[in-house]
Amino acid sequence: MATSFSDRLAAAIRTKRTPVVVGLDPRFESLPEALRKPAKKMAWAGRAAGYKTFCQGVIDVVAPLVPAVKPQIAFFEQLGIVGLAALNHVIAHARQRGLLVIVDAKRNDIGSTAEAYAEAFFGANSDWRADALTVSPYLGDDSLTPFVDAARHNGGGLFVLVKTSNPGGGQLQDLVSDGKPLYQHVARHVERLAAEDAGPTGYGSVGAVVGATYPAQLAELRSAMPHSWLLIPGYGSQGATAKDVAAGFDASGLGAIVNNSRGIIFAHQRKEYSHFGPDRWQSAVEAATKDMIAALAAETPAGKLA
Amino acid sequence: MATSFSDRLAAAIRTKRTPVVVGLDPRFESLPEALRKPAKKMAWAGRAAGYKTFCQGVIDVVAPLVPAVKPQIAFFEQLGIVGLAALNHVIAHARQRGLLVIVDAKRNDIGSTAEAYAEAFFGANSDWRADALTVSPYLGDDSLTPFVDAARHNGGGLFVLVKTSNPGGGQLQDLVSDGKPLYQHVARHVERLAAEDAGPTGYGSVGAVVGATYPAQLAELRSAMPHSWLLIPGYGSQGATAKDVAAGFDASGLGAIVNNSRGIIFAHQRKEYSHFGPDRWQSAVEAATKDMIAALAAETPAGKLA
Numbered sequence A, B: 001m002a003t004s005f006s007d008r009l010a011a012a013i014r015t016k017r018t019p020v021v022v023g024l025d026p027r028f029e030s031l032p033e034a035l036r037k038p039a040k041k042m043a044w045a046g047r048a049a050g051y052k053t054f055c056q057g058v059i060d061v062v063a064p065l066v067p068a069v070k071p072q073i074a075f076f077e078q079l080g081i082v083g084l085a086a087l088n089h090v091i092a093h094a095r096q097r098g099l100l101v102i103v104d105a106k107r108n109d110i111g112s113t114a115e116a117y118a119e120a121f122f123g124a125n126s127d128w129r130a131d132a133l134t135v136s137p138y139l140g141d142d143s144l145t146p147f148v149d150a151a152r153h154n155g156g157g158l159f160v161l162v163k164t165s166n167p168g169g170g171q172l173q174d175l176v177s178d179g180k181p182l183y184q185h186v187a188r189h190v191e192r193l194a195a196e197d198a199g200p201t202g203y204g205s206v207g208a209v210v211g212a213t214y215p216a217q218l219a220e221l222r223s224a225m226p227h228s229w230l231l232i233p234g235y236g237s238q239g240a241t242a243k244d245v246a247a248g249f250d251a252s253g254l255g256a257i258v259n260n261s262r263g264i265i266f267a268h269q270r271k272e273y274s275h276f277g278p279d280r281w282q283s284a285v286e287a288a289t290k291d292m293i294a295a296l297a298a299e300t301p302a303g304k305l306a
Helices: A005-016 A033-040 A043-062 A073-077 A080-096 A111-122 A141-153 A167-173 A182-196 A215-224 A242-248 A271-276 A278-299 B005-016 B033-040 B043-062 B073-077 B081-096 B111-122 B141-153 B167-173 B182-196 B215-224 B242-248 B271-276 B278-299
Strands: A020-024 A068-071 A100-107 A132-135 A157-163 A206-210 A230-232 A256-260 B020-024 B068-071 B100-107 B132-135 B157-163 B206-210 B230-232 B256-260
Touching (some): A020 A043, A020 A278, A033 A043, A033 A278, A043 A068, A043 A080, A043 A278, A068 A080, A073 A100, A080 A100, A080 B081, A111 A132, A111 A141, A132 A141, A141 A157, A141 A182, A141 A206, A141 B167, A157 A167, A157 A182, A167 A182, A167 B141, A167 B182, A182 A206, A182 A215, A215 A230, A230 A242, A242 A256, A242 A278, A256 A278, A271 A278, B005 B100, B020 B043, B020 B278, B043 B073, B043 B081, B043 B278, B068 B081, B073 B100, B100 B111, B100 B157, B111 B132, B132 B141, B141 B157, B157 B167, B157 B182, B167 B182, B182 B206, B206 B215, B215 B242, B230 B242, B242 B256, B242 B278, B256 B278
Parallel strands (some): A020 A068, A020 A256, A068 A100, A230 A256, B068 B100, B100 B132, B157 B206, B206 B230, B230 B256
């Protein structure tokens, strides 16, 4: 049996002393100019090469600083087969640099189809081998089972969408049934799964995606899901601050990881880091990562990590 | 502006005089022996070659008989990059044979990430160009918007998960809020989108996935969603019969398409068609397709198609 994802994540967080996750969401328009120029001539293949160079460049900078990266598969899938081949190289590079890889794919389906997806990301021959995967809960408990089984068997983790960071997320997630919103029903199921295999850290293989843009719900879910890791998107470009995510942690600074994608990888476009200039975009990435680490250390229980 | 998916689907159904959709869900263990043998030696690449040959062989048989095929991307994704390259060839083959292609991917994400997925399947340079795509609703209305926009712009269609065919689907979908189950809330949103661009057939670009395994809910949703195409899985191997799907159609026999995957593509394994023997698996596919067409014509309003 492989070491559990939960133990590996806790160890990585303690080693790096931060819960910051860098989201790899390459967008062609936002790549540094030097990486965009050659790509223009070569359509998808050129763009994919740009994504690979760019993401590997980000990884080189952030690998000593953070426990994990979260590639968003949609941006690679957008470029078709060459894009997904680039993602294969990006994931391999992250792994080689000692980073945990959370593939943000929000997959799900029923029965044996879910098994196929689980093998695509947790299988021994996977082209996009994930330490953890995001999945969607709409299809119900039996659709999650194959993912849970594959994750546990391979020392992987899952993050189930519970309360998403987008403005329209509440349309369904906040509908009240039996006196509580839908997202709490999902949370209860996730917590049950997490408790089943919680290890020495107190957390299990199955966690929840909870947006930083809803701080009150984040606090409520932290308390309702004591065995569940929370993957928190929405920091930075989506408007949430370090104070907003503070309630996601337990008292020791564990229990949550906070993702930032655009705010870090495209830091060269942000006013605060524009002095680096377009050629020193990696220095901008480094500075933005360190600033986020410092902000979380100052404003959240993550400051207690040691 | 491209001809709308709704009009193209209605025309294809009328031409073939059936609403049968053949699901392309290749599973290595179930391939005819002749296609499995070479693959064993070559791992993923060999399996992917087997999937391509097999699916193209299915397409050759069913193209004169049915309006559409529905490849399940999970089974191709399971094989990694070579699998998704095989899917590219399968889709191209289906298109060349005049079939509409519904890519069953159940994708979704927020904002610009959803845009990336939409371009992956509806974009001009897509490797997996879909006439229609299945999507998941958990992230709410703003997550669907980029898919709706891309579908409409490219003459494509969407099928949003409403009431899925699996036993556990009800865990969330049947939770009652404001006096009605969650799936009805989703249905109401889908119907609103469908009504916005309903064409001469009365149906719009956005439809719903409603499982044949819940006939009462199928009837209720047909009535609640007069402008929405229903994509009905669950026929055959999942237990639903022609009588079970009858309520999914309007009086003229339009408004629904009924998918069958394993029951058709792996017909060579079914007792009724075992007399064809393993080498004549395509004859088994043909016979199973014709039998399903006949069953729907006999037992549902699809019999009125002319």
